């Protein structure tokens with residue numbers, strides 16, 4: 001019986017980089033260094049002399065180039081007894097064209113009517129995430145956000161979900177990059193110093209268009225600061241999500257109910273725009289227990305067509321934030337800018353309280369907005385036409401509604417438990433919109449204090465000369 | 469015919485030669501390792517299931533070549549991204565491909581922590597003892613004495629000695645299989661292919677985490693010909709990074725994940741939600757006229773074991789059940805660990821605005837420091853209840869407040885458990901403040917103790933005794 005005839009290697013000279021790694025690999029000295037420069041590559045390809053070649057493929061295994069040395073699968077006149085054990089395995093997988101099946105849509109499941117719950121803000125956000133179909137949590141414990149993670153640690157394993165306490169926030173955000181890139185809803189709970197650590201990963205998520213929900217229960221800074229509430233990360237979330245051209249919808253709840261509702265909503269927004277969404281709560285809100293009603297439906301998430309899922313339908317997908325060519329990266333940034341413009345146009349949210357005839361407009365969000373509402377009531381009781389403008393999206397800032405209200409406003413009072421970051425957002429939004437605002441005053445506390453209602457009231461009543 | 473794309477359309481848009489050649493330098497070890505990996509994917513028939521994580525480094529563009537699901541990770545974070553993919557879709561075969569700067573320097577924390585978690589992913593580590601992408605700087609695996617652009621006089625000990633990752637990873641309990649292989653000759657290449665295949669098979673079979681370190685050539689930054697680089701790896705690197713299996717546990721397949729649950733009953737049940745009760749429709753009570761405002765703040769203060777937080781939550785629940793708005797907010801953090809623990813409760817007819825209680829209408833003080841700290845914050849006309857068992861010398865208390873000493877602890881001890889002093893206090897508050905309808909707090913107690921009915925009589929008795937103590941002491945409101 002004759003020895004089986006095996007196919008021999010062949011080489012397209014232009015795909016050879018002339019590294020010569022194949023030469024030592026050949027036990028039969030079939031390959032020699034070349035002598036001529038290939039005009040297409042400027043490199044010197046090797047030469048094959050296959051008279052003694054037995055098709056052992058050792059040279060191919062030594063060759064670094066995928067299209068360098070290869071086996072001639074059907075050499076001219078090849079009539080060997082070489083049998084492919086499973087053609088589908090060797091050829092079929094790639095020859096089947098990949099049809100994207102499109103997005104697998106979310107499934108909205110009706111919930112039975114439930115009693116109003118009495119929940120801590122952090123728990124409410126966690127339950128909002130569960131109802132949004134989130135079954136993957138990645139995080140690192142940090143006060144005052146930890147209860148959210150703890151509840152997820154308790155519940156997720158029983159729903160066959162994943163709870164991972166990562167080695168750091170840096171690892172956690174990149175786990176989100178993985179699960180989000182696989183097309184599933186995922187989230188984290190964190191607080192200011194932890195959020196700082198996540199910014200690198202958030203930039204990558206935005207660049208690669210990966211959805212994910214970040215609940216940041218802000219605490220007082222800078223540095224380690226303390227664990228008391230402060231609106232300390234408005235700047236980071238609205239202006240500083242890591243390096244590059246980054247934007248994310250920033251939601252600012254002010255009640256446990258909104259912690260649930262906005263967290264649930266955040267997942268829909270994250271997938272609608274293929275972008276992270278940030279929920280900024282403050283330490284008070286995370287810890288506060290209040291009444292929370294459950295929504296009428298919960299979601300079983302589908303799977304977007306772009307997901308890197310690990311099956312045939314999604315095999316051609318890529319999650320990636322690198323674009324080497326300047327033209328490609330500029331085009332990608334233009335694409336992101338169009339997305340940001342669409343978000344700015346469609347997603348501004350605000351709660352206006354007695355704004356219609358307001359002459360003194362108080363602007364506040366999160367827990368300070370509650371104190372501010374009390375102060376507005378008190379001011380009204382004293383005959384001062386005060387109103388509360390409470391942005392629910394901090395980015396995009398709800399400038400369109402503000403522009404409608406401002407003509408009647410004599411003075412703005414920005415109320416913050418923080419160093420003035422909300423006011424910066426306000427001023428930027430006004431400036432971009434080309435609106436000359438009335439005088440802007442502020443009532444601020446920081447370091448962990450919230451501006452009490454009495455101080456806000458004094459700020460509203462401040463005997464400022466209002467220019468005509 | 470292989471796990472490589474037919475056409476590298478992501479490499480310079482697939483124009484010209486780039487459609488079929490890599491961006492790697494001639495003789496680069498990455499190319500050989502890529503071919504080994506592609507063959508393994510092909511031979512195992514897992515091309516459709518594979519998700520490859522490209523790192524930062526020269527192999528940042530691995531996704532140009534592999535016709536599999538691709539994700540490109542931030543520098544050092546590939547294992548975290550890999551874990552995210554594996555947990556999202558456990559059927560996916562997740563392969564994490566990293567160089568030495570990525571895996572052994574900037575990503576060390578991710579590398580070690582995720583190896584230790586032991587989930588079945590496959591890590592391919594290319595150690596070429598130098599930074600390629602950034603241009604020849606010192607790597608964590610550079611050899612002692614090795615000249616690089618950032619160790620111009622040669623690496624010395626204060627720069628750190630070469631990190632032996634395979635040995636380090638093998639020490640961990642998480643991984644099941646760790647091997648160091650090389651590409652410098654046919655024998656080693658055959659072993660490398662076998663190792664890669666085994667590392668992926670371990671994942672396919674759900675046996676656990678596998679780590680393959682490949683010592684490889686970077687001719688460009690060693691400033692050598694490919695042949696010299698091969699020789700250098702063999703004679704200089706190999707003695708520092710000895711080849712071989714570092715760990716190979718026999719582990720039965722264990723990794724299996726059931727599909728996530730989306731049954732409303734399960735989600736609601738675990739969240740603590742309860743179906744709407746039929747008899748719920750009760751007319752909202754009218755807000756008591758004797759109260760000074762439509763939003764009443766109550767501060768409960770004591771030390772950690774006094775149950776102030778629990779009492780605050782009971783009160784909040786009771787108020788919400790009556791249709792009022794209510795909030796509770798604890799003091800938290802180190803403050804609550806240090807001895808005083810307090811909770812602020814607001815009950816409002818319509819909406820609680822400020823949830824804090826800097827000037828509470830009512831104060832319940834369980835110990836002397838709490839009374840001393842907060843008594844003065846109660847405005848005129850306000851109510852101060854304190855535990856007269858514990859606070860025997862209340863000191864100077866502000867005037868024009870209703871001050872009612874009640875022996876919370878004494879009563880609770882008489883009933884058999886000091887623990888219920890917070891419920892005694894709630895009974896006292898009910899009698900003194902008369903905010904919620906009679907029976908409101910008791911109904912809430914019934915509800916929260918429905919799974920522990922044995923505790924109910926004691927709590928009911930405590931509430932009644934607290935109530936009684938105030939009624940006996942004076943005429944309430």
Ligand code: SF4
Nearest residue numbers: 026053055056057059
């Ligand atoms: S297949 Fe074997 S014998 Fe033929 S050229 Fe390659 S290494 Fe030499």
Ligand code: SF4
Nearest residue numbers: 016017019020022063
């Ligand atoms: S190993 Fe490949 S690229 Fe290198 S010389 Fe041989 S054929 Fe050319």
Ligand code: SF4
Nearest residue numbers: 492493496526600686
């Ligand atoms: S620089 Fe080194 S590691 Fe990078 S491609 Fe070139 S040879 Fe390979």
